[in-house]
Amino acid sequence: MSSASSGFKLGEWIFTTDHKRIGVLYLIGSIAAFAVAGLMALLIRIEQSSPGPTIVSDAYTGGDQYNVWLYFHGAAMILGFLIPGLTGFAANYLLPLMIGAKDVAFPRINALSVWLFWAGIVVALLTFIVPDKPDVMWTGYPPYSITTAGNTALYVFTVHLMGFSSILAAVNFLVTIIYMRAPGMGWNQLNMFVWSCLTALIIQLIFVPVLAAAVTLLLFDRYLGTHFFDPANGGDVLLYQNLFWFYSHPAVYVIFLPAMGIFYEIFATMAKNPIFNYKAAVYGGMCFIVLISGEVWIHHLYYSGMPDWLRIGQMITTLMISVPVGLMTISLFGTLYKGAITFNVPMYYGTAALYLLLIGGLTGIPLAMTVMAVHLGETSFVHAHFHFIMGIFSTFAVFAAVDFWFPKIAGKMLNEKQGKLGFWFNFIGVNITFWPLFIIGVEGMPRRYWDYSQFPVHFGSYHKIATIGAFIVAIGMVLTISNWLISAIKGEKAPSNPWGSNSLEWTHTATPPGPGNFPTPVTVDANWTPYNYK
Amino acid sequence: MRKIAWLMAMTLWVVLLGDGWAISKPTDNSDIDPTLFRVDEQKFLGVKFGNEVTLLDEQGKPFQFADLPNRPFVLVPAYYTCDGACFNIGISLKELLKDVKSLEAGKGFNVVFVSFDKNDTTEGLTKFVQQLDLPDDPIRGWRFTRFEQPDVIKREMDKIGYKFFWSPADRTFFHPTLILILSPEGRVARYLNVLNVTPKDVELALLEAKSSQFKPSESLDYLVSLCYSYNFKEGRYTLSIPVFVGLGSFLLGIGLLFASLGIYRLIHHRKNIRK
Amino acid sequence: MKRAVSAMVLMGLGSAAALAEAGAKGGIPDPAASWNHLWHDVLLDLFIIGIVFLTAGLYWVWxxxxxxxxxxxxxxxFDKITLIGLAVVPSFIFMADDFYLAAKGWTVWNEYRDVPRNAMEVKVTGSMWSxxxxxxxxxxxxxxxDSKEGDGLVVPVGKPVVLRMTSTDVVHSFFLPDYRVKEDLMPGRVTYLWFNPVKAGETIATCAEYCGNRHSFMWTKVKMVPQAEFDAWVAKKKQGA
Incomplete structure (x- = not known):
């Protein structure tokens, strides 16, 4: 795609060390994971559309089939799509361009990290081939993950590969951002997306080893007969949950921050405005999240038998997250103030993101309160909450990013009509899918259930509506992704800066950028910012 | 990376070895099958002791167990005319508690002896206490009690899974050397064999039992207690390896952050020199 | 703007104080009712924040x-002072709201964890999948x-019930949707929850922590019956055992 003159050579792509090609490889892999995990979501929704077996065979083996879909959907969406889609694809493609660097600091390590990611995707897909399919959910809580007949090793190896891949990527980008900025580029002149990746990758680098260690101990317990999490032999069941969420709550910010970063870029460019209160959003928002992210994980264990004082203490730290997130939200909204907003597909996603951010963020507040979570936790209320804020908000960010930078990446314009149609299907579909789940969640519909005959009859109709929504989303996804494929081949040739952006990747590089990114080395002066439109 | 993995494996091995050495052999000096007295912990943990039970204190005055100060308890089932085992339990407990530094009997927790012998009297009790030779005013931290109504003894002891029986031939009670750690509201938190544990085990059990009443001044002790977990098989607290692995990997992450910056600087420093 | 802000802060603090007074009532509390009450307060709070932001956002977009x-x-x-103000003032509003919600949540939470002394104890054992x-x-x-046989959990109306829970195999969670409470069960540990059955009737409890194949089927009937009926039932059950 990026070299228009020479023909397509597969080997060049596989052994590439060019950050832009690596970025595209990340995108292809994560969209593949997204597609399969999305199919699993449809299966889950079809099964839930009526109480009792719908597509699973019967009440006794149904769980075995359904749980594998759930496992794959969760693990692949988070580890295979959201994290690599944002910190793999978007970060790889955009960071060096935004800071005016020729490439990343360690290009060969970058190549290794994308290979590991692809290996992780392959291992994850083995789920459908092995006879003992993993069924431990993406959380893998012991003792179930140790005693189940399912293949826990596949889960552990997927985490290992994805984790190692993201550690390498994090090391690489942190060094790149810190040492390879264009001469003259100060910390307060960085793109918001660069800042969001910097903070997200610091979290990723610090916390991923903890997850890797926890799942490794799980592997030892399962296959080598150790007793790390076996209470009968001095182990502690709760400890795994603590270690797991010590990583996995910060992981939410690894997804959330770059997603916010993408919307900042889109808003500033489309409204032709500077970022509102840049320093508050960067230092009070993003940096504060890094500091606080490691002190809130107990909210995943509010009803798991932790000491009472800890549940109360972390209720306060968890509620405090509203401060940095609130500052970032105000900054995002404020960027529109007195702007000159042009509406195109990325901005459609951006406007939807305002709404998703509010719904997802605000429904998080009752879940941060210990006593509210004692009822709402593990119900479909939680399920709808994190789908709004983590699932859909961030998926829309990836879509918006592809749409926004598509002219740069492919050198072609997207089909605007199809993009908009896809957006409306996606946006309406997710609302139809997840609002019913909020409602029955409050009434007590538990997560991870495929049969719910014990609950009031009307749960069935809510589930049916949600299933219809899921299919509307599916149509939207097909429209969106096919638009990329068709436009990459048949699209109109893109002008060099179609959105009139002031950011380096639009102003100083060819479209698409060639090897070495910048024809001449970039320097910026003290007045330059990516958002200086006056 | 391989080096790091190797290092981690080595630390793990050393910790495991240390654990292996520490295993003690249970002392067995009685001719009765000790498994007879084994408590099925899974069944009895969390049981509330002394709900609506009236006890008699050292002077024979009745009081409610529920009225005792709201702290964790060391509950010692015993009988006061016992010449061997009960006395040994008392002495061992006294020695153990001497080394429990973070909590003090009477301040951080209560020691409560309850008699399961319906024939125990105030006189026998007084003699027993005198023989124990407790250092300071015993009434503050150590309480010696009997049940007011003899017919509830069996019921209350059964409720917490404590087994004992009278041997007419030996004219003594056969009973285990168990002490119970109760939470402040009187729920059984741990069973410990007083002859098989260290002061550390008692301390950890007490800290665990009072974790809901934790005070900021005890945070250091509490943090230390998180490094251990109870081992049902050995009846003792053992080091919780995942805590250290988790902590180690967290430090590894922070180390990676600084190491990567350092390595890049090093490489570029060299390149610049070559130029 | 500034006046509105300070009014909101005062409102938050004022309600927290009013709440502290209301918490000091006698009698056996009904945590589920307190939960429902708090839920409405929280919803109102979320609704206000949501409407303010959404209106501003959509209005600006248009x-x-x-x-x-x-x-x-x-x-x-904007000059530096205004920008700092525009960060600090909202931060304090958010924090005021956080503390207001935390104070309310804490009050109800204490109800949840403070088991009444006269509570009836029932031991709950969870195992795959019953x-x-x-x-x-x-x-x-x-x-x-499968056969819908057995009485499940039977409790007398008007008497608080505390469940002492443990698991024999994997992690489960005892979830009583109608009483707005759940708590996990684990092997090797004992956990509690209590609830106050104020009305006779029948409801369900269900497993809320993923536990494998028949997770969806790990539920039980819960019957709230008058004391006399309960006494007869529990006596009969004992004979049967």
């Missing part, structure tokens, strides 16, 4: 759309999902 191509935004350049209930007199009861 109002500031570009009228001609290549138009440039005219955002005012619940077993044991009463103080030794009676034991359970519910078979």
């Amino acid at each position: 109002k500031y759309r570009a009228s001609r191509p290549n138009q440039i935004g005219t955002a005012p350049k 619940w077993n209930f044991e009463y103080d007199n030794g009676a034991s009861s359970s519910f078979v999902v």
Whole structure:
């Protein structure tokens, strides 16, 4: 795609060390994971559309089939799509361009990290081939993950590969951002997306080893007969949950921050405005999240038998997250103030993101309160909450990013009509899918259930509506992704800066950028910012 | 990376070895099958002791167990005319508690002896206490009690899974050397064999039992207690390896952050020199 | 703007104080009712924040759309003090709201964890994939999902019930949707929850922590019956055992 003159050579792509090609490889892999995990979501929704077996065979083996879909959907969406889609694809493609660097600091390590990611995707897909399919959910809580007949090793190896891949990527980008900025580029002149990746990758680098260690101990317990999490032999069941969420709550910010970063870029460019209160959003928002992210994980264990004082203490730290997130939200909204907003597909996603951010963020507040979570936790209320804020908000960010930078990446314009149609299907579909789940969640519909005959009859109709929504989303996804494929081949040739952006990747590089990114080395002066439109 | 993995494996091995050495052999000096007295912990943990039970204190005055100060308890089932085992339990407990530094009997927790012998009297009790030779005013931290109504003894002891029986031939009670750690509201938190544990085990059990009443001044002790977990098989607290692995990997992450910056600087420093 | 802000802060603090007074009532509390009450307060809070932001956002999106191509935004350049104010003031509003919610949540939470002294104890054992209930007199009861046989958990109306829970295999969670409470069960640990059955009737409890194949089927009937009926039932159960 990026070299228009020479023909397509597969080997060049596989052994590439060019950050832009690596970025595209990340995108292809994560969209593949997204597609399969999305199919699993449809299966889950079809099964839930009526109480009792719908597509699973019967009440006794149904769980075995359904749980594998759930496992794959969760693990692949988070580890295979959201994290690599944002910190793999978007970060790889955009960071060096935004800071005016020729490439990343360690290009060969970058190549290794994308290979590991692809290996992780392959291992994850083995789920459908092995006879003992993993069924431990993406959380893998012991003792179930140790005693189940399912293949826990596949889960552990997927985490290992994805984790190692993201550690390498994090090391690489942190060094790149810190040492390879264009001469003259100060910390307060960085793109918001660069800042969001910097903070997200610091979290990723610090916390991923903890997850890797926890799942490794799980592997030892399962296959080598150790007793790390076996209470009968001095182990502690709760400890795994603590270690797991010590990583996995910060992981939410690894997804959330770059997603916010993408919307900042889109808003500033489309409204032709500077970022509102840049320093508050960067230092009070993003940096504060890094500091606080490691002190809130107990909210995943509010009803798991932790000491009472800890549940109360972390209720306060968890509620405090509203401060940095609130500052970032105000900054995002404020960027529109007195702007000159042009509406195109990325901005459609951006406007939807305002709404998703509010719904997802605000429904998080009752879940941060210990006593509210004692009822709402593990119900479909939680399920709808994190789908709004983590699932859909961030998926829309990836879509918006592809749409926004598509002219740069492919050198072609997207089909605007199809993009908009896809957006409306996606946006309406997710609302139809997840609002019913909020409602029955409050009434007590538990997560991870495929049969719910014990609950009031009307749960069935809510589930049916949600299933219809899921299919509307599916149509939207097909429209969106096919638009990329068709436009990459048949699209109109893109002008060099179609959105009139002031950011380096639009102003100083060819479209698409060639090897070495910048024809001449970039320097910026003290007045330059990516958002200086006056 | 391989080096790091190797290092981690080595630390793990050393910790495991240390654990292996520490295993003690249970002392067995009685001719009765000790498994007879084994408590099925899974069944009895969390049981509330002394709900609506009236006890008699050292002077024979009745009081409610529920009225005792709201702290964790060391509950010692015993009988006061016992010449061997009960006395040994008392002495061992006294020695153990001497080394429990973070909590003090009477301040951080209560020691409560309850008699399961319906024939125990105030006189026998007084003699027993005198023989124990407790250092300071015993009434503050150590309480010696009997049940007011003899017919509830069996019921209350059964409720917490404590087994004992009278041997007419030996004219003594056969009973285990168990002490119970109760939470402040009187729920059984741990069973410990007083002859098989260290002061550390008692301390950890007490800290665990009072974790809901934790005070900021005890945070250091509490943090230390998180490094251990109870081992049902050995009846003792053992080091919780995942805590250290988790902590180690967290430090590894922070180390990676600084190491990567350092390595890049090093490489570029060299390149610049070559130029 | 500033006046509105300070009014909101005062409102938050005022309600927290009013709440502290209301918490000091006698009698056996009804945590589920307190939960429902708090839920409405929280919803109102969320609704206000949501409406403020959403209206501002959508209004700006509509109002500031570009009228001609290549138009440039005219955002005012704020001085340092204003910018700091625009960060600090909202931060304090958010924190005030956080503390207000935390104080309310804490009050209800204390109700949840403060088990009344006269509570009846039932031992709950969770295992893949059924619940077993044991009463103080030794009676034991359970519910078979497939045949719908058995009474499940039976409790007397008007008496608080505390469940002492443990698991024999994996992590489960005892979830009583109608009483707005759940708590996990684990092997090797004992956990509690209590609830106050104020009305006679029948409801369900269900497993809320993923536990494998028959997770969806790990539920039980819960019956709230008058004291006399309960006494007869538990006595009969004991004989049967």
